[in-house]
Amino acid sequence: MNDWSIAEQHAERAWRHYEAGRWDHALRLLRRALTINPDQSDWLFGLGLTLDALSRYEEAADAYRKLLDVQPNDHEALLHLGMNLIRLGQPAEALEHIDQAHDAEPNQHACNCHKIAAHAQLGDHDQAELTFYLAQQEEPDCPVCFDHIAHSLAMRGELDRAIWCWQRTRELDPIHPQANANAARAHWYLGQLKQARELFEKHLDDQNNDPHAQIEYASLLLEAEDLDAAYTQLTALLDNHPDHSVAHHLRGDLHIKRNEPELAVASYLAARQHQPERPGIDLGLALAAHQLGDDASRIQHLLAELNSPGQDARQVLELARQLLDADLSEQAITLLSPIVEGMDDLLVNDEPSLAEAHRLRALAMVAADNHDQAIADCREAVRMCPTLTEAWIQLVACYTATAQLHRAIVCLNHAIELSPDDADLRKLAGKLRRQAMTRGAIKSLRRAA
Numbered sequence: 001m002n003d004w005s006i007a008e009q010h011a012e013r014a015w016r017h018y019e020a021g022r023w024d025h026a027l028r029l030l031r032r033a034l035t036i037n038p039d040q041s042d043w044l045f046g047l048g049l050t051l052d053a054l055s056r057y058e059e060a061a062d063a064y065r066k067l068l069d070v071q072p073n074d075h076e077a078l079l080h081l082g083m084n085l086i087r088l089g090q091p092a093e094a095l096e097h098i099d100q101a102h103d104a105e106p107n108q109h110a111c112n113c114h115k116i117a118a119h120a121q122l123g124d125h126d127q128a129e130l131t132f133y134l135a136q137q138e139e140p141d142c143p144v145c146f147d148h149i150a151h152s153l154a155m156r157g158e159l160d161r162a163i164w165c166w167q168r169t170r171e172l173d174p175i176h177p178q179a180n181a182n183a184a185r186a187h188w189y190l191g192q193l194k195q196a197r198e199l200f201e202k203h204l205d206d207q208n209n210d211p212h213a214q215i216e217y218a219s220l221l222l223e224a225e226d227l228d229a230a231y232t233q234l235t236a237l238l239d240n241h242p243d244h245s246v247a248h249h250l251r252g253d254l255h256i257k258r259n260e261p262e263l264a265v266a267s268y269l270a271a272r273q274h275q276p277e278r279p280g281i282d283l284g285l286a287l288a289a290h291q292l293g294d295d296a297s298r299i300q301h302l303l304a305e306l307n308s309p310g311q312d313a314r315q316v317l318e319l320a321r322q323l324l325d326a327d328l329s330e331q332a333i334t335l336l337s338p339i340v341e342g343m344d345d346l347l348v349n350d351e352p353s354l355a356e357a358h359r360l361r362a363l364a365m366v367a368a369d370n371h372d373q374a375i376a377d378c379r380e381a382v383r384m385c386p387t388l389t390e391a392w393i394q395l396v397a398c399y400t401a402t403a404q405l406h407r408a409i410v411c412l413n414h415a416i417e418l419s420p421d422d423a424d425l426r427k428l429a430g431k432l433r434r435q436a437m438t439r440g441a442i443k444s445l446r447r448a449a
Contacts, residue, residue: 007036011043018046023053039070048080057087075104083114091121109138113145120152128152143173150182159186175206181213188216193224211237215246222254230254245275252284261291279310283319290322299326306331313346313353320360329367336361340377355385362394366401374398382414389418393425400432408432 014029030047034040044067051060064081067074078101085094095118102111112135119128132149135142150165166183169176184199200217204210214237221230234251237244252267268284286301305311305319316335323332338344339357347354362377375398381391392415399408409432416425 003036007033007040007043010036011040011046014046014050018050018053021053023050026050027054038066041067041070041074044070045074045077045080048077048084052080052084057084060084061088073100073104075101075108078104079108079110079114082118086114086117086121089121091118094118095122109135109142112138113142113148116145116148116152120148120155123155125152125156141172143169143176143179146172147176147179147182154182154186159190162186177207178203180206181210181216185216188220193220196220197224209240211241211244211247215244215250218247218250222250222257225257227254227257243274245271245278248274249278249280249284252288256284256287256291259291261288264288264291277308277310279308279312280305280315282308283311283315283322286322295326298322299328302326302328303331306335313350316346317353317356317360320357320364324360324363324367327367329364332364333361333368336364340380351384352388355381355388355391358384359388359391359394362391362398366394366398371398371402375402386414387418389415392418396428396432405432405435 010029010033014026014033017023017026017029027047027050030043030050033043034047037043044063048060048063048067051057051063061081061084064077064084067077068081071077078097082094082096082098082101085091085097095115098111098115098118102108105111112131115131116128116135119125119131128149129152132145132152135145139145146165146169150162150169153159153162153165163183163186166179166186169179170183173179180199180203184196184203187193187199188196197217197220200213200220203213204217207213214233218230218233218237221227221233231251231254234247234254237247238251241247248267248271252264252271255261255264255267265285265288268281268288271278272281282301282305286298286305289295289298289301302319302322306323311319316339320332320336323329323335336357339347340354340361342348347357358377358381362374362381365371365374365377375395378391378395378398381388382395385391392411395411396408396415399405399411409429412425412429412432416422416429419425
């Protein structure tokens with residue numbers, strides 16, 4: 001048997017393995033075949049498909065490029081190369097190859113379908129939507145198109161429309177791998193925890209070994225204070241992935257919520273063991289030290305966290321709260337000032353969190369006896385988030401401390417509108433009005449004298 005016949009046998013067996021989902025076997029046989037004839041285009045295409053199935057997208061892209069060296073106008077290779085470049089976050093180059101594929105095969109619907117994703121990655125969402133409607137004329141019930149445009153809508157904050165498109169994706173393709181999970185994330189961002197939970201559960205019923213979705217679902221359960229369900233989810237994840245640093249970290253957060261500081265410390269240290277530079281670990285250890293009554297260790301960990309980069313928005317705000325609670329107001333100002341003054345864009349697209357950052361810095365400014373800046377920060381907080389009752393109450397305190405009682409009363413009225421059943425606020429309103437009347441009477445007597 002000659003080499004060519006041997007190579008063909010390898011390729012035929014590789015295709016059977018590919019169809020059966022045995023991609024590692026298919027990959028080995030295709031590489032053997034290509035060793036004998038490296039320019040066989042259908043084998044190169046099969047190599048690219050197999051590497052795609054293994055999520056080895058860079059290698060798949062190289063396979064399609066080699067095929068294009070042999071057949072420059074192969075529209076399938078051009079399209080698949082473009083799809084891989086989208087997966088690799090290279091949308092501009094992807095569009096070039098997809099356009100070439102479209103020129104080679106103008107009636108290929110998949111070209112417009114995947115151009116939606118490329119335009120979305122480029123931030124050109126108007127063009128993504130236009131391309132979506134062009135693709136709809138070609139194939140109105142393409143689930144991939146609905147998935148791509150849903151991502152574009154989510155990127156620009158149109159989450160209700162994105163959710164509808166992911167629902168449509170799942171209607172058209174009941175086994176779509178991420179439609180339920182993506183819709184769940186959108187509901188979660190909108191604060192619709194019940195809907196998010198239901199969709200995460202549906203997703204995990206279909207794909208019970210999706211660590212990323214399991215972590216997100218556990219985080220949602222923690223936010224919803226369903227600690228038993230969160231513990232069950234994290235334990236199951238760690239049984240299968242014992243080196244998952246995020247799961248250990250979240251279990252530490254759960255133990256903090258349960259007031260179990262020793263168990264929290266063990267979980268945080270396990271997270272650090274698997275990811276030594278992970279942000280938020282010292283913050284968690286500081287919370288545990290606080291529960292244990294170890295103030296020295298608490299401050300040590302807070303300062304260590306302050307000097308570590310990479311915290312997310314939630315961690316930064318919690319770190320600021322803990323610094324303030326530990327009478328480290330100067331450090332809180334150092335942490336928050338770059339964010340509220342626009343030098344750090346961590347919260348730039350999250351106005352409620354940015355408002356909270358202003359409010360927290362206002363507390364630190366009061367501790368530093370800088371009431372003018374505290375007032376400015378609180379005013380900015382209520383401008384961005386008019387329902388932030390705590391900021392209105394802080395304005396009352398700042399205006400009272402600076403003898404601006406009428407402004408304090410106005411701000412207190414806003415707080416009472418937001419919390420009409422708060423008896424303490426109503427008592428404070430009466431007290432401030434009496435103070436204002438007393439000062440007014442004293443001023444009148446002075447003018448009369």
